[in-house]
Amino acid sequence: MKKVTVTAKTVDEAIALALKQLNAEKNQVTVTILEEPTKGFFGFIGARPAKLEVELKIDPIQEAKTFLQDILATMSVTATIEVKNEKDATLLDIIGEDLGIIIGRRGQTLDSLQFLVNTVANKHSDSYLRIVLDAENYRLKRRQTLEQLADRLAHKAIKTGQVIKLEPMPSHERKVIHTFLQERKNINTYSEGQDPNRYIVIQAKK
Template sequence: MKKIVVTGKTAQDAIASGLRQLGVPEARVKSTILEHPARGLFGLIGAKDAKVELELLPDPLEEAEAFLQEVMEAMQLRDIRIEKKQSREGTELHLFGGELGMLIGRRGQTLDALQYLVNIVANRYADHHLRIVLDAEQFRERRKETLRGLADRLAERVIRTKKEVVLEPMSPQERKVIHSQLQQHAKVRTFSRGDEPNRRVVIVLR
């Protein structure tokens, strides 16, 4: 971690000077007063400035991105671009470029596992809980569209056969898509059954 030692007439002056040098807000540093200011004899002779050590604290998102880069290098995935975006879900990290299929995995399972690890890394350095959503080549939006279409087709099957349909186990996020898609449906309703990681959505007649 980067550390600098700065001086000023007061400790706050020294801290302000250090923050300007580092180009960060005060929340990003840990300050330690090494020497308090002294006025000296008659307020002049032997006067000393305050001396403060500032330690730059890790930025959670920067640490998360560095972790991602290490993983992609280990997987020999090169020329990958990371784009950040804020949404209602939290901070979204979108990956573009290269062959990202192996990073996505079957039905996004590898991507979900990597997202879990990225959140652990980021929250290790955060002073409040962060939620990071990881996506690759807009897989999550494409997957949502697939699930919405699946929900509509299976709802029609339930209406036609008058028998419940039990879907394959899904993550909480994917189950939420199914529930939301059919929430206002006039003829069917949904609920979840089972325990994680084998919890499933069930579609039945109202």
């Protein structure tokens, strides 16, 4: 049940009745007053109760989670989804076994699913929400791999003087490399090209 229509002597009583029926708190609903209460003649003749429509607000994170659960079911993937609040994002962590099909080659499937759940969540949110999707701790492992790659290629650029061009990467992976190398005073990094073929260039400072 997501919406109820209730009547009571007062607006407050009607809201309380609706919250009980919806098993919700006041900040979780929107209230529309359909009819204001009237006392009538002599306080009771022709009196009319308050009539309200009370609807549960859509939880954008829950909508995203439900959407993802439906996709996993369609893909015949048995897994649970844990919601974790992080500093600047909400993490939807997919927990299960043999989740390679969810991750895809170099995380491409995971990135595509992440884009979709962000679209669903922000459709129901007044302010921008950032959702990160993960499975089998892939994000951490991938970041470590990218940092190792950046370190190795930075040393190569310094040693050989070559301009190193990496393969195209999504923006969040490019950011990992830029961030990892930004404190190195003898290295420059920048991006070239257009998405989805945008790539990082690493070169030694002269």
